[in-house]
Amino acid sequence: MPTVKGIQSEYRFFFYSFDCNEPVHVHVQKGKKVCKFWLEPIALSNNFEFSSKDLNNIRKIIQKNHNHIMEAWDEHCS
Numbered sequence: 778m779p780t781v782k783g784i785q786s787e788y789r790f791f792f793y794s795f796d797c798n799e800p801v802h803v804h805v806q807k808g809k810k811v812c813k814f815w816l817e818p819i820a821l822s823n824n825f826e827f828s829s830k831d832l833n834n835i836r837k838i839i840q841k842n843h844n845h846i847m848e849a850w851d852e853h854c855s
Contacts (some may be wrong), residue, residue, distance in 0.1 A: 780850045784842050788835060794822075797854035803846050807833050814839055816847060 780791040781803065789806045796802070801816040802808040812835065819839055821832060839846065 779849075779853050781842075781846055783845060784838065788838065790838075790842075790846065792850065792853050801847065801850050803839065803850070807831070816843065816850070819843070822849050 778791045778793055779844050781792075787807060790803050792803065793807065802813055802822060803811050803816060804811060805827075807827075812824040812827050812832065814820065814824040814835070815822050816839070819836060821826070821836075824832060834842070
């Protein structure tokens with residue numbers, strides 16, 4: 778599970794090795810909580826245990842780091 782480096786956050790942003798056949802997205806984890814966001818456009822795909830407040834924070838982090846996450850996706854899936 779490659780982690781997206783360089784994002785200052787309490788959350789871990791990552792991809793699964795088999796993700797490249799799906800539209801661009803990122804998984805986010807904190808402890809046992811996990812969610813998945815599509816990146817184009819940014820939209821919640823699924824959520825397991827994150828609160829609405831957490832999801833709003835995660836969305837803001839994704840918006841702020843969108844280009845960086847997209848570059849990491851391209852590097853991972855190329």
